[in-house]
Amino acid sequence: MTSSIRQAIGVSRTTAIICGLHVALAVSVAAQTIAITGGKLYPVSSAPIENGTVLIRDGKIVAVGANIAIPEGAQRIDASGKWVTPGIVNPATQLGLVEIGQVADTREGSARPGEDAINAAFTVWDGLNPSSVLLAPARNEGITTAVVFPQGGLIAGQAAIVDIVEGTVSDMMLRSPVAMVAQVGDASSANVASRGELMVRLREVLEDTRSYMRRRADFERSQTRDFSASRLDLEAMIPVVQGRLPFLILADKASDIDNALKLARDYNLKLIVGNGAEAWMVADRLAAAKVPVMAGAMNNIPTSFSTLGQRQDNPALLRRAGVEVILVGTGSSPDAFNVRNIKQEAGNAVAYGMVWDDALRAITLAPAELFGVADRVGSLRAGRDANVVVWSGDPFELSTRVEHVLLRGKTVTLGTSRQDQLMQRYDTLPPRYSKP
């Protein structure tokens, strides 16, 4: 990979881009077969291919390679001199869940904490807004897939993975649930007084879920003792205690991560560690337990007594120890507005020692595998959905522009987001309020 800044080629005026180039591409969506030719391919699931072709038919990738025969009548996208990757996956977002941060009516990311702070039954995607104006900016910058996360409490609820396509929530959905989200280390959010009490509560819920599973009929007849969580929450926890649904525990402090590891051992849970500020300190134990970590490379500030060891080479140190790393946004504004900045996170991970290919994998195939959708997204491979991005250069580099985005085989019309419209309107001052 290159670390040099690639000067973008001269670009015509906004209006030309918006009304000319990309719309012209959008018109040709009807073509059934698309060939992206001449690009440097990064399939992720296999080695890079110089001057390769990605052949797409009916929304699926049908062939990837250097010597692919291009059928008669296929629409061609010339990617000569360009880089071609799978659509980027942002594995931890509030996309479509939060529109305007401080406007309560537009926040769908959490359930009421309640006394027990347990919301295992909370299915966050029911509040997903497929009309969010923040989808387009993410998509236009090459992010095609996102995990939407519940937040808050002791057990926040269930996460889902979606494609950032236009349509309904059902259209967007790749898989739900993909994880049960919980946390250790933040006692006050869990409505308890200390870490020890928090662990007691978690164990109690896990025990009660086991008990509930065995005694459902008794429970319905009110012939069980009281359980620590509601019926729906216990139901939702069943796949977690069965080890089928990942238990994604947010934990920063090294000792909290150790607690999570012990919990997973004791209850045979399929653990994922999220946040993981000090994960590098317990990298060997995470590797031995084959527990993946979702962490970032843009925070080195001891923001709390739980994150004193936070550092930017955390992903690199974890990888070096053999831990699977999934990169997540930890920059200064990793919210729904900046889902797109996951690429910058990857670039910084590389700047702080992560191998470039690992960083690309960490925002494509690694999250796809982790959340059980690698048969759909995350790689350029025959049979996968045609989520493909053509870049002017290295996708992590800040000067690189997105040339083409294909989502399930459809060409995305770039440059028409609400933000694009505002920029067009105010490109000349004073503006004309009938334009764009």
Add this chain to the structure above:
Amino acid sequence: MREAILLLAVAALACAPRQAQEVPSPERAAAGDTSRNNEYGAGALSVPNADPFPSTYQQLAAPPTVIRNVTILTAAGPRISNGALLLRDGKIAAVGASVDAPAGSLVIDGSGKFVTPGIIDTHSHLGVYASPGVEANSDGNEATNPSTPHVWAEHSVWPQDPQFPRNLAGGVTTVQVLPGSANLIGGRSVVLKVVPSRTVQGMKFPGAKYGLKMACGENPKRVYAQRGPSTRMGNVAGYRAAWIQAEQYRRKWDKWSGDKKGEPPARDLGMETLADVLRGNIYVHNHCYRADEMAQMVDIAAEFGYKIRSFHHGVEAYKIADILAKNEISASVWADWGAFKMEAMDAVKGNLALVHKAGARSIVHSDDPSGSQRLNQEAAKAIAAGRLLGIDVHEDEAIKWLTLNAAWALGLDDKIGTIQVGKNADVVLWSGNPFSVYSRADKVWIDGALVLDRDDPEEVWRTDFELGYVTAPRGGTR
């Protein structure tokens, strides 16, 4: 009536800077003329003092330093490829295709690397919102009254905030630390050098002007919803009431310091600050998101005869870029933050480029201890966004967003912000092009002294707080 007010405003505008020079403010007079102080009896008479907490910053001793074979983004013109510069006695002593290395010089080969002026962040809360962010460290907002011009940010700064060395590692050499935005008038800012010190006085940039933090919009009206202001019109009434009082105070003191007749007027710390804004001695830094509110703040400034030096956060600056250019107001903004509240919903990535195109000064600021470490990356994103709009801001120009323009906003553009002979030797050596995501600040000099060196793991600035709590970074990497 309306015209009369306008005329007065114009007169005040015209007079303010002249007064500052010809009739020194009582603050200046007291600070500069000790004999006059003695006349009153040392300490017996409370008169305004422009500098009661003087800087004790000392530039570190350092050998002459030459950086050779390096690409220099000067922020004062086109880049110098394969150039060299000499840092001596705290200043940039020579810059060009080659420079002579005096005897005893430290010579550094910068092959493949880039040099820029030290990055300047016009909007920082380092020290006042120190890490860890516990309640006890929350010292940025005196949210007890909507107008608190009497508070000074420096009195909240904790020099052992572990965010300081991390900022330095991002190539940041100068920060303006501001009070928060809870209040209409939040208090005085302070300009600091990002250096280790036992005291905040030891970090204060010698000779830097103070700033005044003001805030528009949602924050004040949310914080004071119960007692008021609870609306934007309440906000504006609040600013105007404060300036009316300040103008009266200024007249009273200026008259007394001119004729020394009778008892000096009673001192008021808040009014002292506002009066010095009116005299042109303190710059206004105005947190303001929406275009329409910024335009109203411009009118308020005209009404009372002060200048707004920079709008901070201005996510809608692009909508009034022409007005900013005309009024010589800079825009301290993010590359891509937005939508965290209503007044931030129209944020666009082209903001910096569009403001630049209109001829106003664009500045990349942070308001964030993490973002501040990567202002170079923020600028790179903004350059790319500009290109998509057909605005091709060359890197040699865009470097000013991080350096010269920020220096101007702080009134320090004669001292820092460019690589030019005579400027302070605040210099960053980057591992590569600073607009690349892969580049890091390898070495940083402040006033010619090497204060960060990734190649020297023994010399990593660690704050008191970090000892025992934060594992020492290896190889200078955090």
